[in-house]
Amino acid sequence: MEGGISEFFAMGGYAAFVWPSYAVSGLVLAGLFFVSWRELTRRQALLDRLQAAAPHRRRKPKDPERT
Amino acid sequence: MNRTATSSQQSGSLHRFANPARFLRLAQAVFPWSAGAMALCIAAGLYLGLFVAPPDYQQGESVRIMYVHVPAAWMALFVYANMALASASLLIWRHPLAGLIAKASAPVGTAFTFLALFTGSLWGKPMWGTWWVWDARLTSVLILFFIYLGHMALINAFENPERGQKAAAVLTLVGVVNLPIIKFSVDWWNTLHQPASVTRIGTPAIHSSMLWPLLLMALGFTFYYVTVLILRLRAEMLASRLRAMNRLAAEEG
């Protein structure tokens, strides 16, 4: 890798295009990941709360192979 | 009931996991591996793309945008293709998980399509001098973006979730004609966007020092899709259990 850190960040003059591309990509993908994660943990917590509050009912066993 | 495994990941192997409980166990087992592979591939791809790969002869350092733009575009199409397979699975064979797979995939596909458009715009400005151009490929990718949005709106527009999934399945299949248009538009029409250089038959017209980060990022994005898909599928299955519990509680007053 030639040049110093500042040259790396300048990206040959294209910094204004390259870094926002990577930054927005990272934000969008990380954001979707965390939103999905949070939705899952919230629902799991809600389910746990409901099952702890009410007596656990026996449900009819589902058919193992359903097509 | 055995079906020969096809190239799609949907029809053959998934039939064994039509049982939701079994599928959940599989998903939970796969998840850490998929997440790990995602992190590794993306880290390696970023390292190679930003530090090791050389700048382009003509485009200079701006070519590095390619390492997010092209994989995002590939994923936009790949996720839609999966949604189309899931939709066909739902409508034709009534596969119980197919509707949920399509629903869970849509936000991922939408995100990748947006990123393809956004990074493409940032790449186009220094390359072509303009943020946007109404050529065949960009227009059809924009249409794909709107179809994704329509899919999400449709699936959530009904009280009955199954009705929403089936309606969205029809929409997905109608829109599938857009995929070959996107793929071949740069060949059929004289467009500003450059033609394919990786997926040509024979050697790709791209140097290996640039090909590796590209493929690694594409692989990383694919593992990302699998990882987030698992998260969203589990959330969907929990949601339907919660709905069922609500119904039971309401019936008992």
Next chain:
Amino acid sequence: MSGGGAPIRSVVARDLRLALRQRSDILTIVLFFALTASLFPFALGPYPDLLQRVAPGVIWVTALLAVLLSLERLFLADYEDGSLELLALSPLPLEAIVLAKTFAHWLTTGLPLTAATPLIALLYDMPASGLAVLLAAMILGTPSLSLIGSIGAALALGARRGGVLIPLLVLPLYVPILIFGVAAVDAALSDLAARPHLLLLAALLAVALPTAAFAGAAALRQAVE
């Protein structure tokens, strides 16, 4: 299927009778088209060159929007009063019913709009060569608008805010028709060949026919299940 023609004709005839009973609906659509197209000269300024350049696009977009507005009622009345369930149970295939209703829809929207187009073209001072191709393009293109629109209308039956949902579903699929419809006229006005674009419009119509039949029927089945 013996006597298959008569039931289809009766579906078309019934829809036409219902539509003609509300002649005002057809008039409203044509008026919307005319008024909206007349707005642009006020907005853009009375510059003849500019208006001639934008005319194909403006006429196509306003015609498209007029068709879009009329889509919601394509199946809604039958859905709400139960006739759709009866039609679904009839021996007539649902695919044929979709095509029949869409044909009747076109007769009350696309066709009147095409008939009104010469007047609008006059407002924009469109040369005769362009107008001829525009009319040909609209004859080829507006049926596709009704066909693709019927898919959206069928999918949105029973949905929350169906009226807003239909444009969201249908507009992305309308874009190719719009592109080639305008390109045909632009080509004719520049003394280039309009035929390739008209052929593409014909091809889109050929694809829209089976697509609307099968997708529309599938959507209707979901709505009445």
